[in-house]
Amino acid sequence: MNFSLFFLISIFIFLSSANSHSGRTNSEGCHKKTSNNTYHCHNRKSNYENNSSIQKFKVIDGDTVSINNISIRFSGIDAPESYYRGKTQKCVKENTIVECGRLSKEYLIKIIGNKKVKCKIEKKPDQYNRKLGECFVNNKSLSSLMVRGGYAFDYPKYSKKKYSKDQEFAKSNKLGLWSMEFEFPWVFRKNSRN
Numbered sequence: 260m261n262f263s264l265f266f267l268i269s270i271f272i273f274l275s276s277a278n279s280h281s282g283r284t285n286s287e288g289c290h291k292k293t294s295n296n297t298y299h300c301h302n303r304k305s306n307y308e309n310n311s312s313i314q315k316f317k318v319i320d321g322d323t324v325s326i327n328n329i330s331i332r333f334s335g336i337d338a339p340e341s342y343y344r345g346k347t348q349k350c351v352k353e354n355t356i357v358e359c360g361r362l363s364k365e366y367l368i369k370i371i372g373n374k375k376v377k378c379k380i381e382k383k384p385d386q387y388n389r390k391l392g393e394c395f396v397n398n399k400s401l402s403s404l405m406v407r408g409g410y411a412f413d414y415p416k417y418s419k420k421k422y423s424k425d426q427e428f429a430k431s432n433k434l435g436l437w438s439m440e441f442e443f444p445w446v447f448r449k450n451s452r453n
């Protein structure tokens with residue numbers, strides 16, 4: 260079963276700065292750029308880019324989505340791998356091996372459903388040239404929801420423990436992967452490389 264989703268979404272990519280050029284703008288400093296037929300904004304009051312046309316959306320993993328073929332990796336969290344160097348990450352629940360990468364991906368798909376997604380994008384991409392950011396549905400952080408549900412982990416190397424309370428909640432309530440035997444994703448990747 261293909262868990263990729265294609266639906267109408269409005270994505271707001273928050274930018275820290277905007278490039279200036281001539282052209283008429285509305286009261287919020289926004290206008291249509293004729294060269295590539297996009298709608299964007301320039302002033303600090305409306306510092307987002309909005310393209311409300313049909314978007315191609317896909318959940319890649321429990322911590323990565325693709326919007327119009329642009330990968331956005333959720334910064335500060337780490338989810339089990341559904342595919343890494345030819346391997347899928349496995350967990351054990353009641354003596355049964357389960358693909359925890361797939362479970363994590365399915366949980367993210369369920370959270371998003373048909374809701375609109377907004378993402379705040381960081382300036383620098385990750386080492387794989389994916390955009391890093393935090394995405395939201397109904398003003399709720401997908402990263403926080405994934406960690407709190409037990410299907411992703413606070414990634415202390417990058418998060419500064421931003422999601423540690425969500426993780427403690429999931430752990431103490433044995434939610435998601437906390438009800439199984441698992442390796443943290445960063446340990447799984449390290450072991451897969453060795």
